[in-house]
Amino acid sequence: MKKIAVFTSGGDAPGMNACVRAVVRTALYHGIEVVGIRRGYRGMIDGDFVPMTSYSVSNIIGQGGTILKSARCDEFRDIKWRKVAYDNCVKEGIEGLVAIGGNGTFTGAELLMENFGIPTIGCPGTIDNDLYGTDYTIGFDTAVNTALDAIDKIRDTASSHDRVFFVEVMGRDAGFIAMQCGIGGGAEKILVPENPDSIDDVIATLKSGGENEKPSHIVVVAEGEEIGNAHFIAQKAKEALPNLDIRVSNLGHIQRGGSPSAIDRIIASRMGIAAVEGLLEGKNNVMSGIIDDKIVYTSFNDAINKKKALDVDLIKMVKILNS
Numbered sequence: 164m165k166k167i168a169v170f171t172s173g174g175d176a177p178g179m180n181a182c183v184r185a186v187v188r189t190a191l192y193h194g195i196e197v198v199g200i201r202r203g204y205r206g207m208i209d210g211d212f213v214p215m216t217s218y219s220v221s222n223i224i225g226q227g228g229t230i231l232k233s234a235r236c237d238e239f240r241d242i243k244w245r246k247v248a249y250d251n252c253v254k255e256g257i258e259g260l261v262a263i264g265g266n267g268t269f270t271g272a273e274l275l276m277e278n279f280g281i282p283t284i285g286c287p288g289t290i291d292n293d294l295y296g297t298d299y300t301i302g303f304d305t306a307v308n309t310a311l312d313a314i315d316k317i318r319d320t321a322s323s324h325d326r327v328f329f330v331e332v333m334g335r336d337a338g339f340i341a342m343q344c345g346i347g348g349g350a351e352k353i354l355v356p357e358n359p360d361s362i363d364d365v366i367a368t369l370k371s372g373g374e375n376e377k378p379s380h381i382v383v384v385a386e387g388e389e390i391g392n393a394h395f396i397a398q399k400a401k402e403a404l405p406n407l408d409i410r411v412s413n414l415g416h417i418q419r420g421g422s423p424s425a426i427d428r429i430i431a432s433r434m435g436i437a438a439v440e441g442l443l444e445g446k447n448n449v450m451s452g453i454i455d456d457k458i459v460y461t462s463f464n465d466a467i468n469k470k471k472a473l474d475v476d477l478i479k480m481v482k483i484l485n486s
């Protein structure tokens with residue numbers, strides 16, 4: 164293999180730059196040329212390639228976002244546009260790809276291989292941590308710490324004003340962020356899509372200890388929660404408990420930004436090195452993840468289709484810790 168390309172796709176995540184840096188420097192270390200594709204599959208279709216040198220990834224390990232930019236590109240779902248993307252890669256002399264993203268990104272890479280045959284290794288880059296085949300995804304740890312910091316601050320007002328806050332955190336289909344920042348932030352209740360919840364249960368929690376005894380509560384709601392979003396649940400709680408002073412805070416995209424934590428920089432670097440070395444060993448259509456602190460390659464098929472279990476037993480902790 165003489166030349167490979169690296170790109171970031173889907174949502175950005177803190178640590179993606181550390182991964183790009185690792186991919187570029189590992190390729191150069193092994194004497195392989197490397198180009199960056201800007202804006203993921205969008206740039207592959209547009210032929211937006213940039214040569215990467217060791218210098219081009221200097222001083223980015225601590226930067227949030229992604230220097231290669233990211234995008235969601237619906238055209239790539241159509242084989243006609245995948246052919247355009249493939250032809251651009253061939254014209255550029257690209258023989259292998261490192262895709263940093265989530266399961267949509269890996270689905271696109273798998274199809275590109277299936278249709279036209281271009282080997283890809285993925286690095287799990289999403290704050291949601293919802294990829295099978297790795298204990299942690301790049302960006303998750305930073306996102307949890309950002310959400311935790313926000314919850315700590317919200318608790319100051321909750322406590323000073325005796326208010327109940329419903330805090331919505333990201334996680335389109337998964338409750339990993341909610342679970343971690345909820346436990347770490349001492350939330351009185353955590354609502355995640357992996358666990359069946361009910362409005363009655365939320366109301367019972369808010370009443371526990373007497374409606375006036377502990378009027379300040381934090382309820383963390385994962386974006387993907389099945390009973391509804393934080394505004395909907397807060398509205399229902401307000402109807403049932405009109406004496407409580409209830410507010411909603413949606414943390415939104417602050418969770419996707421900022422300087423990556425040490426953990427994110429380190430796992431991103433390890434996964435990036437493993438991706439390039441995996442390509443050189445002839446691996447293909449696999450994700451380089453970390454399980455029990457060891458690099459593990461998982462097929463895209465499993466990473467995409469198997470569901471990573473959230474330990475919902477942790478919710479029991481919340482009850483104990485609030486007794």
Ligand SMILES: Nc1ncnc2c1ncn2[C@@H]1O[C@H](COP(=O)(O)OP(=O)(O)O)[C@@H](O)[C@H]1O
Nearest residue numbers: 173174204235236239240264265266267268271
């Ligand atoms: N079924 C699919 N077929 C082809 N490309 C896809 C498919 N699903 C996703 N992609 C490509 O991957 C990109 C990123 O996927 P998305 O689901 O938005 O983020 P993530 O990679 O973080 O899961 C999409 O914008 C699209 O270009």
Ligand SMILES: O=P(O)(O)OC[C@H]1O[C@](O)(COP(=O)(O)O)[C@@H](O)[C@@H]1O
Nearest residue numbers: 173174175265289290291333334335
């Ligand atoms: O910024 P956008 O494109 O609206 O995406 C929001 C989504 O991105 C995420 O932050 C991460 O999603 P990805 O796995 O697709 O990167 C989700 O938690 C959230 O639902």
